[in-house]
Amino acid sequence: MATSIKKLPDIEQVLSGNGACGGCPATMGLRMVGKALGPNAIMLLTPSCSVASMGMTPKLGYNWPCINITFASAGSSASGIANAVEIMKEKGRFQGELPTVFTWVGDGGTYDIGFQALSAAAERNDNFIFFCYNNEAYSNTGVQRSGATPRGTFTTTTPTGKRQPKKNMALLMLEHHIPYVATATVAYPGDLYDKVLKAKSIPGMKYIEILAPCYLGWQFDMHDTVQMSRMAVRSGAWLLWEAENGKISFSNPSASIISGKKAAESVDDYVMKQGRFNRLLKGPDAAQRIAEIQGDINREIAFMRERAKIVY
Amino acid sequence: MKSVTKAYQPISWPMKGAGGDTGSWRTHRPVVDTEKCTKCQFCWAFCPEAVIDRKEITIDYRYCKGCGVCAAECPTGAISMEMEE
Numbered sequence: 001m002a003t004s005i006k007k008l009p010d011i012e013q014v015l016s017g018n019g020a021c022g023g024c025p026a027t028m029g030l031r032m033v034g035k036a037l038g039p040n041a042i043m044l045l046t047p048s049c050s051v052a053s054m055g056m057t058p059k060l061g062y063n064w065p066c067i068n069i070t071f072a073s074a075g076s077s078a079s080g081i082a083n084a085v086e087i088m089k090e091k092g093r094f095q096g097e098l099p100t101v102f103t104w105v106g107d108g109g110t111y112d113i114g115f116q117a118l119s120a121a122a123e124r125n126d127n128f129i130f131f132c133y134n135n136e137a138y139s140n141t142g143v144q145r146s147g148a149t150p151r152g153t154f155t156t157t158t159p160t161g162k163r164q165p166k167k168n169m170a171l172l173m174l175e176h177h178i179p180y181v182a183t184a185t186v187a188y189p190g191d192l193y194d195k196v197l198k199a200k201s202i203p204g205m206k207y208i209e210i211l212a213p214c215y216l217g218w219q220f221d222m223h224d225t226v227q228m229s230r231m232a233v234r235s236g237a238w239l240l241w242e243a244e245n246g247k248i249s250f251s252n253p254s255a256s257i258i259s260g261k262k263a264a265e266s267v268d269d270y271v272m273k274q275g276r277f278n279r280l281l282k283g284p285d286a287a288q289r290i291a292e293i294q295g296d297i298n299r300e301i302a303f304m305r306e307r308a309k310i311v312y
Numbered sequence: 313m314k315s316v317t318k319a320y321q322p323i324s325w326p327m328k329g330a331g332g333d334t335g336s337w338r339t340h341r342p343v344v345d346t347e348k349c350t351k352c353q354f355c356w357a358f359c360p361e362a363v364i365d366r367k368e369i370t371i372d373y374r375y376c377k378g379c380g381v382c383a384a385e386c387p388t389g390a391i392s393m394e395m396e397e
Contacts, residue, residue, distance in 0.1 A: 005352070005353050005354060005356075005357045006352075006353055008357065010366065012362045014362055015326060015327065015328045015329075015330065015362070016328050016329070016334075016361055016362050016363050016372060016374075016375035017328050017329035017330060017331055017332070017333065017334045017361075017374070017375035018330050018331050018334075018361075019330060019331030019334075020331075020360065020361075021377075021379075022337060022338075022360075022361075022377030022378055022379035023360060023377070023379030023380070023381050024360050025360070027360040027361070028358065028359075028360040028381075031360070031362060053331070054324075054330060055324075055329075055330020055331045056330065056331070056332075057321075057322075057324050058321055058323075058324050058325060059324060059325065059326075059327040059329065059330035060324040060325055060326045060327065060330055061326075061330035061331065062326065063326040064326075066324075186358075189357050189358070221380075222379045222380065222381075223379060223380030223381055223383065223384040223393075224384060225360075225379070225381055226358050226381055226384065226385055227384060227385075
């Protein structure tokens with residue numbers, strides 16, 4: 001059972017009046033992450049919306065020491081800092097509890113550009129948390145396609161809809177044999193909080209991916225951000241799971257979809273509410289396109305159901 | 313981290329209002345109906361801007377960007393979005 005909203009701590013690490021868009025899911029997710037991690041942490045950011053929303057010098061919108069690094073280097077920079085902090089502690093130059101090192105990276109910096117450094121850091125099992133907030137496109141630069149963009153999506157570089165499915169990054173990270181992998185989304189803050197808290201307590205490399213429905217990129221009304229995130233989970237387009245030492249367990253409501261207790265909602269509502277899909281679904285081949293999107297989701301559910309049965 | 317009231321260059325310091333007074337971006341203002349409000353704190357949990365006070369359910373209009381997530385997520389419909397004058 002996930003932590004209820006009333007039991008979440010008061011601490012705020014994302015400060016009011018930062019430069020993010022109204023209704024930004026990235027700051028929404030980061031707030032919950034902040035509640036779990038607390039002030040004793042070091043944050044690394046690659047170029048993404050979250051860097052732009054930090055605000056202008058001399059003020060900073062996040063209550064952590066923040067380091068802005070190059071796009072491809074999230075994994076390697078975090079490795080360096082995590083190791084440096086440990087060695088400083090060993091040599092006695094650093095007193096008190098070790099800070100949690102974490103990266104806050106978009107899907108471009110994880111799926112595409114930052115993958116090499118992330119993969120290497122995961123293989124070395126360095127002690128930090130890698131957060132990917134996934135808005136399924138390069139939203140900061142004006143919505144271009146990324147490896148996380150699902151099939152059929154309109155972006156400025158795929159004007160007739162993306163033809164390829166997205167990749168399952170969380171599963172790829174699981175196959176690096178790291179101690180903790182989890183997926184979460186902003187509509188379930190208690191679940192996200194629990195997962196971050198658990199990741200904080202585990203030594204080694206942790207990977208948490210947060211689905212962040214960006215209203216600008218996905219083209220829906222900004223007050224529907226949480227609603228869209230909830231619909232993604234209920235339709236099975238996003239599965240909530242965590243894997244501790246390779247053993248996958250699903251969180252509600254994805255657990256009931258996987259076990260077959262409750263059928264996933266049809267993808268139609270989810271797709272039709274978003275401008276990025278429905279502008280392509282007005283053509284003559286609309287039924288076929290929806291079937292393709294539904295097919296990708298069904299495949300992913302079936303695959304993850306069987307993958308979860310493998311315990312070693 | 314130590315709280316700071318004045319920033320010293322060249323380092324940025326954590327402070328409210330890093331993006332300016334973001335309340336000026338707002339086109340619609342959320343208004344709480346205290347009679348309907350059950351203090352479930354859903355609005356507080358989902359507010360991306362952390363402008364809602366958890367105990368009193370009051371909104372800091374200086375920084376509220378008026379996204380309307382609080383109004384959409386309120387289970388009793390106690391928050392309404394009113395046109396900004």
